[in-house]
Amino acid sequence: MNLSVRIGSLMLKNPLIAASGCFGYGTEYSDVVDIASLGGVAVKGLFLAEREGHPPPRIVETPAGMLNAIGLQGIGVHRFIAEKMPELRARGAVVIVNICGTTLQEYVELATILSDVEGVHALELNISCPNIKEGGITFGCSLHGTGDVVAAVRKVTTLPVIPKLTPNVTDIKSIAKAAEDAGADAISLVNTFLAMAIDVETRRPRLSNIVGGLSGPAIRPIAVRMVYECRQIVRIPIIGMGGISSAADALEFMIAGATAVQVGTANFVDPLIWTKLLGGIQSYMERHNLTTLSDLTGSLDISAREKEWISS
């Protein structure tokens, strides 16, 4: 049974990737999970410098989901390389570093620095965080911005370049196409949906940042649709995500067109979810006589349905 999938030049042993922002720097989970058993670990978004993020409260639960406005708190790229990479290397994790910039130059600088670091397998470009005003999303919301960041990073690295797209746009397909045209090896979608929750008793927003990003099962059908739409437009691999909490959810994204998937919020609910997801995918492959999981990607059947005979 072959569970491996290819993202540009990178072969993953299976399609399950821990989503950025939901798995710390990976090292937080290394006592609980064999992080080398995952297809990849997308670490928490990194800027050049350390950041304190937003004041709490930073999360609030909503029906079948949660809002977050962490504000990209982080240790910065230099401390990450010095303090986290040695353990990630030693444990054999496939490290995908999520990078964020307030300027084009910051993305370039981050990519240049990380390209020389042993054990960094790919760069995910965060151009989609809905929670910080400066940079990031200002690139990800326009075709030119997306193209500019991807092209600039593309020039300075041979690592797979994977922009992570925001769903908070009118037409995600055109953004996906702009990313592909600028030289992206793959695209990740979707980041969280900009959302809001209010305490009606106090009339206060439930998040200190007032608005935040919605994740969890609530967003899954929209994310699946966006993966499906982008699959029609681009040829590069899609890493799908949005509310995946079971093997069936992961398979749904793959059938819609994803080559690999990321799991975020569900990891908070069940940090041991990975072996369950993998087991579920394997038993699906057995039931469907699939020997190569990647054959499932984009295999959505939209042929006319045969009318079933329903006996009365």
Add this chain to the structure above:
Amino acid sequence: MDVSAEVLSNTHLSSDYNVVALAAPEIAERALPGQFVMVKTGDRLEPLLRRPFSIFEVLRDRDRTIGLSLLSKKIGPSTSLLFDTKAGDRIQCLGPLGRPFAPVAAPDEAWMVAGGVGLAPFATLAETLRARNITTTLYYGARRADELFFLDRFARLGVELQLTTEDGSRPDPGLAGGTIAPVPARGRVTLPLERDLKARSTGAAVMVYACGPEPMLAAVAKIAAAYGRPSQVSVERVMGCGLGGCYSCVIPIKSAEGKPHHVRSCIAGPVFRGDEVVW
């Protein structure tokens, strides 16, 4: 360690307080006072996330550890589910997590300050302190006397009780293990604490431990510092994962550069030095 723990019992203490006993000996055996578990009751999508609970008791049957219990107060959907759970149900329980209280060594004294459901971590701390022959006092405040629980349990461990109720009501005299329960002072739990800190000569070493609502923790930390006493406070922040993955539960801590630094209360806490937190 994540355990699908059978509910051994669910004891309602009042219309909103309950104690749930869980068959999770693997977690209980490793637990240290002040540590917590992340709990999910049922597999519903709302509420989606787990909730942190201090480990209240380590349950033993003779010499064998059989599980742990949680002291809960019904304040929202998750605690309502926990209030309604039944013996035989299964609850997902991840732990033990977090940095525990650092117990003092004799001849130091321990003064534990609990507000409401903040009593939870002190049952195991009191046992640890008892095993170390530490002179221990529990300052325990509640809204009303019928919300002062487990007085007998602490009295049996030789803990001196200093009670307060916000309405001045008095508990049943028999509640402190057959002895007469002390008459509570009316007001907040910081009143007798401050009175005693003031009365105590500065020479004798006292460690102040606190768990309860955050304004209480802030007041305790300030009062302890004002009288030159160290404190350890167990904070409760909105928590997403309990493992350091989500950066939700941060608390501002003083840093050398002067600007507060957000640290994750799940892995750097939940116990912090009272004087390091920016209240």
